[in-house]
């Protein structure tokens with residue numbers, strides 16, 4: 001059953017004050033599954049007022065008690081996994097098993113931050129004058145704004161909300177209007193665990209109107225956004241007007257380097273499986289595959305066979321391995337990437353077109369002989385397209401891997417520890433997976449360099465971005 005769609009303002013679940021709504025569509029069937037209320041400007045102002053009051057109350061509660069409440073919310077969410085997974089799949093499309101996995105990772109993330117909040121340590125600094133004591137204390141930064149996208153409707157808001165709440169901040173969250181039910185279900189877990197009114201508020205609307213109003217109010221002290229680079233730059237400019245502390249996670253174009261000494265079967269098994277997860281709509285999705293000459297054909301053959309074997313369908317069907325794309329925009333974008341690759345001389349080995357005419361299904365696609373100037377080698381495809389290209393030497397492939405302005409994730413497969421050490425130092429990305437695609441865990445920092453953004457989510461660093469570091473110099477003790 002799909003989640004009831006409501007706003008959460010000052011501890012109350014309700015409709016928007018103007019009655020304005022938008023349709024939420026199931027990408028597998030194109031049916032309208034819910035009417036999402038929009039918050040009016042007055043509703044947004046109420047959320048700001050509530051978050052300011054909530055902040056005063058929440059920061060005064062001890063980190064241990066805040067942690068206990070977060071752990072209760074994690075328990076509630078875990079108990080509701082089946083319902084929330086159904087909501088997630090109905091509005092976003094990914095297979096139920098992937099949806100459940102995302103929810104369980106979210107539960108773990110809340111639990112991890114519940115503990116980490118207890119470790120927001122300050123520091124005693126040896127004083128240069130015996131008459132003074134010098135120390136640094138951490139304090140929660142204030143009202144935080146969490147803007148999250150539609151591809152991971154629960155793990156992206158969780159990384160923002162759990163860290164902010166653990167640090168003692170209050171939150172105004174705007175999950176994506178395309179996948180709102182999951183964010184609402186997440187917020188219900190916190191409220192049902194006993195979170196005081198106003199500490200967490202959830203609003204929806206026209207994204208630019210909502211973010212302009214909230215950021216422009218001057219009452220937000222922290223912004224965390226996950227989404228595209230152009231929107232990130234736009235929000236960074238708005239936030240700069242008020243010197244708001246920001247975390248931006250803006251997508252990538254992850255290169256995959258497969259060296260001739262790699263275990264090809266293992267590489268394909270890991271990286272092809274990862275490529276088609278969430279139909280490729282993943283910011284850290286492996287995107288450009290550079291394979292060393294002597295193993296190129298073997299790698300490509302196994303990759304193509306894997307893509308052909310995938311069962312694509314409605315995520316609610318247990319047999320489905322890859323669901324639809326999340327919206328019609330992605331479908332159109334895939335066709336443009338494929339046509340452009342063809343025009344540049346690439347060979348479409350399998351896939352390359354929409355499946356059927358109802359639901360946003362696209363064939364798992366593999367292309368070879370893809371030249372470096374094809375659009376797919378330069379712009380983020382955010383879909384189930386895998387371009388494979390050849391390389392000859394280490395230096396050449398590192399240069400090609402680093403040539404784009406993106407810098408989120410990269411992957412490499414090699415049997416040599418020397419090559420592994422060299423490449424992890426040379427790749428200009430925030431995360432590197434060597435013979436592994438396991439680069440996102442609650443306890444490890446997640447974030448990019450270059451135009452992929454700044455600031456980390458998860459880990460100690462993901463808590464620290466919600467804290468001020470206050471220096472106190474105290475005399476006469």
Ligand code: NAD
Nearest residue numbers: 148149150176207208211227228231249250251283380382
């Ligand atoms: P988009 O740039 O319009 O939107 C991306 C997200 O930002 C959406 O959730 C949207 O609601 C939100 N958004 C847009 N304008 C906003 C604003 N002014 N204020 C606040 N939020 C705003 O693009 P899209 O069509 O939804 O997705 C296309 C591209 O976005 C993808 O190709 C991909 O590159 C990128 N993307 C990245 C991630 C990620 O995890 N980093 C997630 C989703 C989309």
